[in-house]
Amino acid sequence: MPKDERIPTSGLIGTRPNRPDGLDKVTGRARYGADFSMPNMLHAAVVRSPHAHARIVKIDASRALALEGVKAVVTRDDFPTGMTGETWNLQENTIAGDTALYDGHAVAAVAATSALVAGDAARLIEVVYEPLPHVTDVDQAFAPDAPAIRAGAADHSVSTDEGEPVRPNVMRKTEFGRGDVEAGFDAADLVRGHNFRTEATHQGYIEPHACVAQMGADNKGEMWVCTQGHWWIRRMCAAVLGIEAAQLRVTPSEIGGGFGGKTTIFMEPLALALSRKSGGRPVKLVMSRSEVLRATGPTASASMDIQLGMKKDGTLTAAKGVFRLQGGAFPGAPVGPAMSCAFASYNLPAVQHLGYDILANRPKCAAYRAPGAPMGAFAVESLIDEMCQELGLDPLEVRLKNAVREGVKSSYGPTYGRIGLVEVLEALKAHPNLSEPLGPNQGRGIAVGYWFNHGGETSVSVAIGEDGTATVSIGTPDIGGLRASIAMMVGERFGIAYDDVRVNVVETGALGVNEPTHGSRATFASGKAAVISADSCIKQMCKRAADKWGIDEEAVEWVDGAAQPAGANAGEFPPMTMKQIAAKMGSTGGPISGHHETNMGGVGASFGAHAVDVEVDPETGFTKILRYVVVQDAGRAVHPSYVEGQFQGGAVQGIGWALNEEYVYGEDGRLQNPIFLDYRVPVASDLPMIDTVIVEVPNPGHPFGVRGVGETGIAPPLPAVANAVARATGVRIRSLPLSPPKVLAAIKANARAKATG
Amino acid sequence: MSARRDKTMSKTHVTTSVNGETFEFLAESRETLLDCLRNHLDLTGAKEGCGTGDCGACSVVVDGTLVCSCLMLGVEAEGKSIETIEGMADGNELHPLQRKFIEHAALQCGICTPGILVAARNLLEQNPDPSETEIRYWLAGNLCRCTGYDKIVRAVQDAAAEMRGAA
Numbered sequence: 001m002p003k004d005e006r007i008p009t010s011g012l013i014g015t016r017p018n019r020p021d022g023l024d025k026v027t028g029r030a031r032y033g034a035d036f037s038m039p040n041m042l043h044a045a046v047v048r049s050p051h052a053h054a055r056i057v058k059i060d061a062s063r064a065l066a067l068e069g070v071k072a073v074v075t076r077d078d079f080p081t082g083m084t085g086e087t088w089n090l091q092e093n094t095i096a097g098d099t100a101l102y103d104g105h106a107v108a109a110v111a112a113t114s115a116l117v118a119g120d121a122a123r124l125i126e127v128v129y130e131p132l133p134h135v136t137d138v139d140q141a142f143a144p145d146a147p148a149i150r151a152g153a154a155d156h157s158v159s160t161d162e163g164e165p166v167r168p169n170v171m172r173k174t175e176f177g178r179g180d181v182e183a184g185f186d187a188a189d190l191v192r193g194h195n196f197r198t199e200a201t202h203q204g205y206i207e208p209h210a211c212v213a214q215m216g217a218d219n220k221g222e223m224w225v226c227t228q229g230h231w232w233i234r235r236m237c238a239a240v241l242g243i244e245a246a247q248l249r250v251t252p253s254e255i256g257g258g259f260g261g262k263t264t265i266f267m268e269p270l271a272l273a274l275s276r277k278s279g280g281r282p283v284k285l286v287m288s289r290s291e292v293l294r295a296t297g298p299t300a301s302a303s304m305d306i307q308l309g310m311k312k313d314g315t316l317t318a319a320k321g322v323f324r325l326q327g328g329a330f331p332g333a334p335v336g337p338a339m340s341c342a343f344a345s346y347n348l349p350a351v352q353h354l355g356y357d358i359l360a361n362r363p364k365c366a367a368y369r370a371p372g373a374p375m376g377a378f379a380v381e382s383l384i385d386e387m388c389q390e391l392g393l394d395p396l397e398v399r400l401k402n403a404v405r406e407g408v409k410s411s412y413g414p415t416y417g418r419i420g421l422v423e424v425l426e427a428l429k430a431h432p433n434l435s436e437p438l439g440p441n442q443g444r445g446i447a448v449g450y451w452f453n454h455g456g457e458t459s460v461s462v463a464i465g466e467d468g469t470a471t472v473s474i475g476t477p478d479i480g481g482l483r484a485s486i487a488m489m490v491g492e493r494f495g496i497a498y499d500d501v502r503v504n505v506v507e508t509g510a511l512g513v514n515e516p517t518h519g520s521r522a523t524f525a526s527g528k529a530a531v532i533s534a535d536s537c538i539k540q541m542c543k544r545a546a547d548k549w550g551i552d553e554e555a556v557e558w559v560d561g562a563a564q565p566a567g568a569n570a571g572e573f574p575p576m577t578m579k580q581i582a583a584k585m586g587s588t589g590g591p592i593s594g595h596h597e598t599n600m601g602g603v604g605a606s607f608g609a610h611a612v613d614v615e616v617d618p619e620t621g622f623t624k625i626l627r628y629v630v631v632q633d634a635g636r637a638v639h640p641s642y643v644e645g646q647f648q649g650g651a652v653q654g655i656g657w658a659l660n661e662e663y664v665y666g667e668d669g670r671l672q673n674p675i676f677l678d679y680r681v682p683v684a685s686d687l688p689m690i691d692t693v694i695v696e697v698p699n700p701g702h703p704f705g706v707r708g709v710g711e712t713g714i715a716p717p718l719p720a721v722a723n724a725v726a727r728a729t730g731v732r733i734r735s736l737p738l739s740p741p742k743v744l745a746a747i748k749a750n751a752r753a754k755a756t757g
Numbered sequence: 758m759s760a761r762r763d764k765t766m767s768k769t770h771v772t773t774s775v776n777g778e779t780f781e782f783l784a785e786s787r788e789t790l791l792d793c794l795r796n797h798l799d800l801t802g803a804k805e806g807c808g809t810g811d812c813g814a815c816s817v818v819v820d821g822t823l824v825c826s827c828l829m830l831g832v833e834a835e836g837k838s839i840e841t842i843e844g845m846a847d848g849n850e851l852h853p854l855q856r857k858f859i860e861h862a863a864l865q866c867g868i869c870t871p872g873i874l875v876a877a878r879n880l881l882e883q884n885p886d887p888s889e890t891e892i893r894y895w896l897a898g899n900l901c902r903c904t905g906y907d908k909i910v911r912a913v914q915d916a917a918a919e920m921r922g923a924a
Contacts, residue, residue: 022859025867026851028802028842032868035801116787204902206806206814207868256804256868257902289807480865480903641862645904649865652905676811676900684906685890685897 012492013704016641019484020503021254030254033210033226038282041212042071044274045118046267046285047108047125048295049100052134052361052669053147056100056127059108064121069113072277073125074270080242089330091240093364094269100129101149101329102361103670104294106267111274111283134361134669138197138301138326141169141360149329149359171331172357174339176412177320179350184318188309192387193320196379197735198718199662200301203368204653204681207256208287209296213271216280219243221272223250228258228477229516234508236265237272248272251507252477259653260367263516266296290674297366298663300325300333302375306342310387314398318350319343319411323376326358327365333357334365334372337452340412341715342376344450345421345607346402351411361669367518369650370451370711374657374718378736381447381719386732395446395723396434399609400425420633420697421448421607427693428609428631436627441616445724448609449715453708454519455600459512460529462490462537463593466586468579469500470537472530475514476522477505480649480710481642485523486530488638489704493534495561496578512597520708523638524699525600531703536594544588545576602701606708608632610651610716614724621744623659623725629691630716635699635707646709648690654717656682662737773834775800776844784831790824791815793831794841802842802871806900813899816872817841823879825898842871845878853916853923854878863912865903873899877913885921889914 024030049056061073076097083091095106108125112118133147140146148168157173160166185191207226215221221243227233230250238245255262271285287296303324309317321342327333335355343351388395403421410416425448428434438444461473472490476482483503491501515521542556545563549556555570556563562575585592613626630647637643660680664672673679698705718736725743726732731750733742768783775798782797789808794800794817803826806814810825817826818840845852854877857863864870873896880887880895887895892913893906901909 016862018859019862021867022864023851025864025870026855026858026874027846028800028871030867031801032804034805035795115792116785204900205866205868206812206900206902207804207866208806255866256806257866259902286805289809289812481862639862641908642865645862645865645908648905648907649903653902675809676807677809681900681902682905683897683900684893684910687893687906689889689910690905690907 012488012498013636013638014640016639017484017488017498019481020487021478021483032207032256033253034286036212036224036253037284038212038214041282041284042111042113042278043115043118044109044111044271044283044285045122046106046270046291047122047127048291049096049103049105049107049129050670051100051129051131052103052136053132053149054100054129055132056096056098056107057130058128060126061108063126064110064124067117067121067124069117070110070121071281072111072274073108074273074277075108078273078277079240087239089364090236090265093330094240094265094267102363104291104363106270106295109270109274111278136360136362136665136669138303138324138358138360141326141358142167142324142356149361169359170356171359174335174355175353177352181318181320181350181352184350185309188317189312190387190391191307191309192383193305193307194383194734196304196306196382198302198375198378199736200298200362201368201657201661202293202298202679203259203261205257205259205261208289208292209262209266210286211268211271212282212284213268213275214280214282215272215276217276220247223248223268223272224253225250225268226253226255226262228255228262228479228518229514230508231475231513232263232516233265233268237269240265240269241272249507249509252505255477255479258479259369260371260518261297263367263518264297289676293674293679294671295363297364299368299371300327300365302338304375304379306379306383308383308387310391312391314391314393314401316346316348316402319348320352323353323355324358325375326360326362328362329359330364331357331359332365336372338372338376341373341450342380343411345404345448346411347404347408348411369653369714373449373451373715374654377447377449377715378718378722382722382734385719385723385726396425396429399448418697418700419605419607420695423695423697424607424609424631424633427695428611428629431611431629431631431693433611433613433627433629433691436613438613441618441728442613442626443724443726443728444611444613445720445722445727446609446611447716447719447723448607449712450605450607451520451712451715452605453524453603454521455525455603456515456519456521457513458525458529458600459514459597460526460533461511461593461595462530462533463591464537464582464585466582468577468582470494470496472501472503473506473510474503474526474530475506475511476517476526479517480645481639482517482522485638485642486527489527490530490534493531494538494578520606520710524603524702524706524708527706528600528602528702529596529598532596533594536596537592540592541578541581544581544585547588548576549573602699604635604699604701604707606633606712608712608716610720612720612724614721614728616725616728616743618747621740621742621747623738623743625655625686625688627688629693630713631693631695632709632712633695633697633707634709635702636696636705637694638704638706640694643694643709644692647692647713650711650713651690651717652682652687654714655721658718658721658736659738769832771832771835773836774838776840786832788831789827790829790831790834791826793834794826800841800843804868804871806868813876814869814872816875816899818875818879823876842875845874852878853919854913857912857916861908861912861915863904863908869899869901873901873909881917881920885917887917
């Protein structure tokens with residue numbers, strides 16, 4: 001990139017210091033959700049529906065309550081009525097009302113003096129169910145004759161026009177686009193369209209949800225919880241319980257992974273309700289792994305019809321997509337972002353999107369890393385690859401030919417500002433992996449991906465200590481090195497050492513509302529707010545120096561951690577360091593601190609391109625990843641190691657989604673694989689090293705050029721792996737996962753077709 | 758030596774060595790070693806990620822053998838010698854693996870880190886010069902969802918090289 005695009009820094013940005021929480025985390029001292037305990041604490045267990053869909057006829061807790069050590073049982077009757085909209089959804093998902101909506105849906109909860117007694121008591125709670133017809137598959141749930149999960153709940157977007165079949169589980173219909181798609185297809189040399197399917201996967205964070213909650217009869221409460229966003233936990237818990245948000249103080253623990261899945265509530269209000277009902281004793285509630293898989297939010301499953309027009313030279317002429325996503329028994333599948341990201345990498349004269357948000361008897365979906373983007377990417381990037389094969393075109397050159405650039409109107413509306421897709425594709429083209437020779441049964445797959453990135457509600461404070469060090473209070477939990485990157489940016493701005501900055505993730509009482517660490521926003525938004533807060537401290541420190549020197553405040557500048565006269569005309573004074581100013585602050589006007597809060601603007605979108613080489617065993621259908629490279633625009637990599645880590649982690653989650661991971665439901669509507677043995681996430685021996693290239697096209701909306709890097713990396717792997725498998729085997733599979741039995745069956749069918757054809 | 762069970766009590770008295778110190782606790786027969794470490798000894802470094810021996814977050818070493826402490830009963834710890842993450846550093850002197858994990862950014866959220874460190878140390882004690890493949894297969898029972906394992910494998914390789922050099 002041109003040199004003048006680089007944002008100069010004095011030394012911290014782009015280095016790789018040790019993270020401040022590293023020592024606690026390698027010694028076992030760091031306290032995660034389940035590591036927190038309180039005196040006089042009770043333990044809770046949850047009774048969950050074994051049925052996919054059932055009317056709850058009766059709940060009898062008398063035998064449980066008779067057990068020694070049992071202190072309280074709660075059911076829906078312990079929660080206020082009259083909720084509407086998303087608050088009702090959250091309450092209903094926290095604990096079932098008249099009807100259990102999915103296998104694992106909470107029906108009752110119990111608190112007792114030990115976890116074992118609580119578990120025993122839960123088994124003694126007798127629930128009488130009347131099973132109802134259920135549906136778990138997205139296409140079956142979309143059908144007009146599907147069992148209705150919530151009749152009459154569709155919003156105004158769902159047409160009731162005559163002639164259109166009534167689809168009882170379609171909650172929302174979204175349609176947008178521009179240009180003349182049919183004319184675009186007419187202008188193409190090749191038009192192809194297919195159905196593509198992706199299965200639901202779970203974020204798979206290793207730490208199950210856990211909290212300790214305490215609330216008295218006065219509805220004043222406290223909670224310690226592993227979450228990506230404690231203000232959202234506060235708001236949601238308060239709404240579901242009908243209490244005032246200000247009366248609930250929520251402190252985040254260290255968090256053992258989230259990937260979007262810990263941005264909402266699942267069981268937290270149950271712990272609060274149990275505490276209140278047991279005389280205000282603290283209640284600890286820790287989910288088991290099977291509870292996590294059955295009853296927290298996986299991602300949606302999707303069925304998509306994609307059609308593309310391409311000229312012989314690879315130019316795309318038009319695109320059309322129908323996106324059907326089920327996000328469980330509640331509205332809110334990520335249909336919007338699936339549509340908006342699907343074609344976002346391409347400069348298209350005409351594009352049309354139609355999306356359906358569909359209910360099914362599955363748990364309420366939650367965000368999962370670039371929610372919606374991987375599904376659309378799988379469909380669109382697979383189809384482009386297939387058309388490149390048919391026209392004999394290089395898939396990377398076709399991406400370059402159609403790539404969006406600054407000033408291009410995106411497929412979903414906005415015109416792009418400074419973006420780096422072309423730079424990313426050029427860097428991928430230059431990567432040595434693409435020159436590696438391929439052997440028999442091996443194939444190379446390439447795909448691109450997009451995520452908007454996000455700003456969001458952000459509130460940050462910076463306070464100067466008496467010794468000239470800085471304490472930064474942020475409200476976005478540190479899920480992968482955030483405190484390091486914030487300390488680097490603040491240290492850089494002040495011109496002080498990295499170790500002279502301490503960053504704390506503070507509780508809900510200490511700052512204004514912060515959205516969670518989600519949307520790839522924390523380093524961008526909390527970082528930007530921290531830098532603006534530091535600037536406010538610098539302004540005050542310059543004033544203290546100006547007052548001391550008896551010169552105008554405007555005549556003082558901040559250089560390398562000290563105030564100094566701005567030029568010869570301002571006067572002759574030696575620089576006054578941050579340490580010197582801080583040491584005197586008590587007598588020169590009092591504490592020095594800075595604060596910034598806003599709905600953060602200036603977001604810079606991030607594109608990525610991945611290339612993977614695979615070898616498929618023709619006898620077993622097993623796919624081995626031979627080499628993998630992630631190229632992505634970070635804007636600016638504050639701490640490159642953690643940027644690389646995001647690239648690598650996203651890629652491997654995507655590889656899991658492509659090859660192994662899926663929610664498997666039986667005919668009975670029960671989840672068949674609710675443990676890690678059967679829900680198989682990638683393990684170390686499945687993988688090679690994951691190569692990375694950090695492209696830096698600075699985001700003009702951030703003081704150091706940061707874009708946000710967490711999410712984009714999970715979109716390209718699904719199609720990249722599928723494209724590689726298609727090229728290795730000569731057969732195109734349009735549904736995930738590419739499990740060995742499925743790949744083997746496709747290889748055999750292809751061989752049979754060739755033999756007979 | 759066998760664990761003592763008082764006829765009037767439902768719990769079993771267990772004496773065990775953890776990180777070289779003798780501990781006593783009363784275990785319910787259903788409690789796992791992980792439960793006992795976390796709830797009776799306040800050693801919360803080992804984590805429960807699955808409870809079924811699939812994730813390795815609860816890894817500890819019992820009499821020299823790497824085990825998932827969620828798959829062993831607390832009463833089985835009687836007379837055993839247990840090593841956990843809390844005993845890995847020598848005071849303030851970190852084990853090379855701990856240091857290299859920080860330096861290589863081999864952790865993001867850090868929940869799997871204690872288990873992986875315990876497992877990796879057990880590997881290096883048996884094989885001071887493991888290949889990348891040997892490291893990957895040894896750690897295949899320790900799930901990490903954040904890193905994609907790349908930096909973990911590199912940190913283990915680097916620590917092994919340093920330990921070989923120092924030996």
